Amino acid sequence: MVWKRTVLALSVLSLLAVSCTTTDGEPSDSNTSSSSASNVTIDNFAFGPSSLEVGVGTEVTWTNEQGSPxxxxxxxxxxxxxxxxxxxxxxxxxxTPGTYAYHCEIHPNMTGTITVSG
Ligand SMILES: [Cu+2]
Structure with a gap:
């Protein structure tokens, strides 16, 4: 008797050693222009940071991340x-250089300071 042997051709998967080339694509989109922008976050009935120092000409943007106005x-x-x-x-x-104290009219206990230096 002839034994037909099914030859299982093992397809050798050549593991492509993909060299992890370190691409310079930095995912961090650093939009922080050093020139003239700064941010204050409002949350938990507080300004953060409560005191901020900026240079003259800086646009400060407050963002309310809280449900309360x-x-x-x-x-x-x-x-x-x-x-x-x-x-x-x-x-x-x-x-204009100076120290600007501010608050929330709805919650007077919420206070902050912007110090502007020239
Ligand atoms: Cu408030």
Whole structure:
């Protein structure tokens, strides 16, 4: 008797050693232009950071990440926002050196300071 042997051809998978070439594609999109932009986050009934130092000409943007509306109101009235709802923003560009204390008109215990240096 002839034994037909089924030859299982093992297809040898040549493992392609893919050399992990380190591409320079840095995923971090660093949009932080050193020149004139800074951000304050509003959450948990607080400004963060509560005190911020910026250079003259810096546009500061506040973003409310909280469900409760807030305002950004300078103590001296030099600037104020309307009620900023959740995910809303308010921006102000500081062109004069000085220390600007501000608060939330809805929650007066929320305070912050922007120090502008020339
Ligand atoms: Cu508030």
């Amino acid at each position: 807030h305002t950004i109101t300078a103590d001296d009235g030099s600037f104020t926002s309307d009620n900023v709802a959740k995910d809303g923003t308010f921006s102000f560009t500081f062109v």
